[in-house]
Amino acid sequence: GENVEQHPSTLSVQEGDSAVIKCTYSDSASNYFPWYKQELGKRPQLIIDIRSNVGEKKDQRIAVTLNKTAKHFSLHITETQPEDSAVYFCAANTAGKSTFGDGTTLTVKP
């Protein structure tokens, strides 16, 4: 089955800096890669996604890149703010089933 690895497990940045989270996947049939943000005690919520026919997607301060050849994708957050502090999960979707990474705890220090 699919295996998704996510790094780093924790990330601490100063407000205004950029944050990058990386994921790798194993199943070349995976074709959809969502990123979720989960605040403490709340549900995971989609923040951005990318499909296998696209190399990059941007939404304001958030961007995601996908390298299908290398089977890795990354989340980039620019101009980080304290409210960006949360756990971020990547996922790879194969035939309707999503496999999640272990999560990255991002702390943005004011």
Added chain:
Amino acid sequence: DAGVIQSPRHEVTEMGQEVTLRCKPISGHDYLFWYRQTMMRGLELLIYFNNNVPIDDSGMPEDRFSAKMPNASFSTLKIQPSEPRDSAVYFCASSETGRGETQYFGPGTRLLVL
């Protein structure tokens, strides 16, 4: 739309008791997923349904766990008998097609088995 609805939001029970978690997916969504989240194991897919039919239950930890979807608007996850290691947050999620579509998560049920 009210989003995915789960009940109860919190459940405290004693070891050996039966626990039933409930989920109402977003209307019109064909796929329904049950996840378990713990600090040790992260977010695990337990089972998912397409048009009320179970497609993949390989994530169900053992026979004590069972899930049903009697109709398009309701699903249950049952644990019988419950054990302390079942303590976790259980999320239900639904998606419109399941293949490359966003999954919308419910608020979760926080289960504590004493």
